[in-house]
Amino acid sequence: MNTTLSPLLANDPQPSLLLAPDARPLAFNSAFQTLFGENTQALPTNTAALVKACLRQRRAIVEVEAEVGERILLWTFIPDDNGQQVVARCRDASDERREAREASRARRLYRLITENTTDLISRHSPDGRFLDATPAAFRLLGLWPEQLRGSAVHTLLHPSERRQVLLQAGAALEVEGYHTLTCRVRHADGRYRWFEIACRAIRETYTGTVVEIVAVSRDITLRIEAQETLAHSARVATLGELASGIAHEINQPLAAVLNYSNASLRYLHNLDHDPQARERIAQGLQRINAQANHAAQVIRRLRAFLRKGPRHLQALDIADVVGEALRLCAWEAGQAQVRIEQRLGPQLPKVYADRVLLEQVLLNLLRNAIDANREQHGTQASRILLIAKAMDDGLLVEVCDQGPGVAVERLDEIFTPFTTTKADGLGLGLSMSRSIVEGFGGSLQARPGEAGGLVLCCRLPANNG
Known part of the structure; x- marks a missing residue:
């Protein structure tokens, strides 16, 4: 060679x-x-x-x-x-080809996922326009990715929620870089569907400026409808349990109406002999009218509480909702010798929620506290403290009881469905309440009270509309 x-x-x-x-x-x-x-x-x-x-x-x-x-x-x-x-x-x-093969495998995997996932994965510019979307867009929205590119996200959001959703998401993405929201999104056929959207901000490496937003959207309409059906059933069951108190609240004005009407009839028989009879009859009729209106108001509140229909998110004064919840459980608290003390802070922001569902959550928290106090104190007098105070991003409502409390390691368990310590309970109240509050964009958690008992902490988003 x-x-x-x-x-x-x-x-x-x-x-x-x-x-x-x-x-x-x-x-x-x-x-x-x-x-x-x-x-x-x-x-x-x-x-x-x-x-x-x-x-x-x-x-x-x-x-x-x-x-x-x-x-x-x-x-x-x-x-x-x-x-x-x-x-x-x-x-x-070797390194170059292995990296190329890994990149090729990653691209194939990415394509496999994006083309076959049932959730919509989309990329957006910082000003909220679609950059790209996966084929699931057609199944969920009736629009192909090509139709979405360049369009503004806000055009798909429900008009009554648009401003609140965008402001809340924008603030969270800027500070935390991640946000999950529940809102209604318009389908191509004009119908609005409930979506759960998880967003993450992609930042420029050196400046930290948000350059892109990636979102994963899932249609949860069926879940919301099932949740609302369950919540309605729970409200019906709750009113059944509060029947004695409700009957008492309605009987009071009805008894007053009966007394005033009997008195007015007596004065009517003596109209010719008693010069003051006419004036007293007029007073009686005015009082009958006032008591009848009070009874009608009680019935209207009950009908509103039993309302079954799609949730309606709106700006709410927490004091009004707390007042309605207190009226519904007042008789039960009185029977258990439980005094409910309110401490509502000044200039509380309005919250963004559904009135009936929020009232149901507060009623659940209050009744849970009443049961805890009854378990700990029997028929002896006890107290529940309801606190509402403004937070940076919304409102915090705390319900503090004087019950036996819950061990720290079991605090998360009390929100697990069908977990209960009550002999006749289903264990759905707190679990359902947490789901409702999270649907508003808030949170519901528990912590031990400083002097014993349990504190249920409900954070609600402020209305930015």
């Missing part, structure tokens, strides 16, 4: 060898011998065909891959001017 190499080939830092037209090795440079000795197994398996093609076409053939153990080599075959020999050079491309 002729082992004489040209200075150019001998000094080549890359493994190289000289091949005859039949692919026999003629010479090796030192870099090749250092790595492989004179073993030609490092060459591609089709080297003979490559050499022939290289000489016949009189051009170089590049980037031919060959695997040697864990190495990935890329070979280049270069013909000489006379068409009698071929120089074969290789370089180690």
